[in-house]
Amino acid sequence: MRRKSRRPVSPLPQRNGVDPVHLRLPIEGPWETVRAYLVERLAVVGAARVDAALAGREIVGEAGPVAPDEPFTPGAHLWFYRDLPDEVRVPFDLAVLYRDEHLVVVDKPHFLATTPRGKHVVETALSRLRHGLDLPALSPAHRLDRLTAGLALFVVRPAERGAYQTLFRDRLVRKEYEAVAPYDPELSLPRTVRSHIVKERGVIAAREVDAPPNSESRIDLLERRDGLGRYRLRPLSGRTHQLRLHMSGLGVPILGDPVYPVVLPEPAADDFRRPLQLLASVVEFTDPVTGREHRFESRRTLTAWTAPDRWAAGADPEGLAPGAADS
Structure with a gap:
């Protein structure tokens, strides 16, 4: 039986107690660049938001920020912070x-x-x-x-x-x-x-x-x-x-x-x-x-x-x- 590989430690810390999003690129697929995969995978946020995140060096891999034209690497790990919803603070102590x-x-x-x-x-x-x-x-x-x-x-x-x-x-x-x-x-x-x-x-x-x-x-x-x-x-x-x-x-x-x-x-x-x-x-x-x-x-x-x-x-x-x- 093939062992499941262990996820590497995230290079991004938590923000306000919330973990960054972790994605692992598929082992195979038609995408030539990381951007092409993310645009398809994150269709709900739109290509413009993906491009802004790449340009702002907000998406990182194990070697550092992902470039806008970075080639697709099967199985690579990515991390980024999600866009959080607007939340009203619950005004009671825990x-x-x-x-x-x-x-x-x-x-x-x-x-x-x-x-x-x-x-x-x-x-x-x-x-x-x-x-x-x-x-x-x-x-x-x-x-x-x-x-x-x-x-x-x-x-x-x-x-x-x-x-x-x-x-x-x-x-x-x-x-x-x-x-x-x-x-x-x-x-x-x-x-x-x-x-x-x-x-x-x-x-x-x-x-x-x-x-x-x-x-x-x-x-x-x-x-x-x-x-x-x-x-x-x-x-x-x-x-x-x-x-x-x-x-x-x-x-x-x-x-x-x-x-x-x-x-x-x-x-x-x-x-x-x-x-x-x-x-x-x-x-x-x-x-x-x-x-x-x-x-x-x-x-x-x-x-x-x-x-x-x-x-x-x-x-x-x-x-x-x-x-x-x-x-």
Whole structure:
């Protein structure tokens, strides 16, 4: 079996915690120059942008900047910085709860994406942490939805990432969430919800279909008042939007959910008034590298429960309990 060659180290450093784009030229093809290949490969940005990048020495290979007329070399490696989208800064702090030589555990605010994706590149927890903690090799152990607040784990050493990801894949992490949703006296709780969830690429909402279950959630009511309930949610599987979909299916959709039970128009990028009232509150696991028993608890709160007047007014949506350390 032919061994996969190791990617060379990038000659370009990260910018604001974001890696440069890496391309490897095909082993064979009809292109006479690197430019010809890039114009075809990067058709979405256009030939003019490729020419400007080459003229500005923005595209580099292992030997340095690529010349506009540089011949096509099969298998050569290239790096360049992508043109980043305009992003509105998420105006909430990212709290670091724990850090050692293996792990960084954070208390993520609502609206901040976990990792670069789509319209969110610099305004992500990963980019902020890489830049702020000077940990360019930091990587996520799992993903927490952008609209969900609470605990997220990142791995310091690339060689150890697989061990931590396996914990989540094999359901060896005990996770608890809190949610605020309408109270229904006819809904019998606690209960376990099982269903088959389908999430199609390019479709924002997941859906449940009549098929053998592939998702399971334990739902408890912790307390109730004024027509609302504070719920504890324990996912026993990890499907996209699982908890949001299960709560909506029970007739008690989580407050602030723009997708379930119906998809609402996307708010303005700088509208942070109505965060999804879902919080990743507890994570417990045995560290696969050190063998330590870990239990982490979020210090954030759900405003619709702790400050319902502020929630109703759409003001100051982020709740962070006193004593939390912000990065």
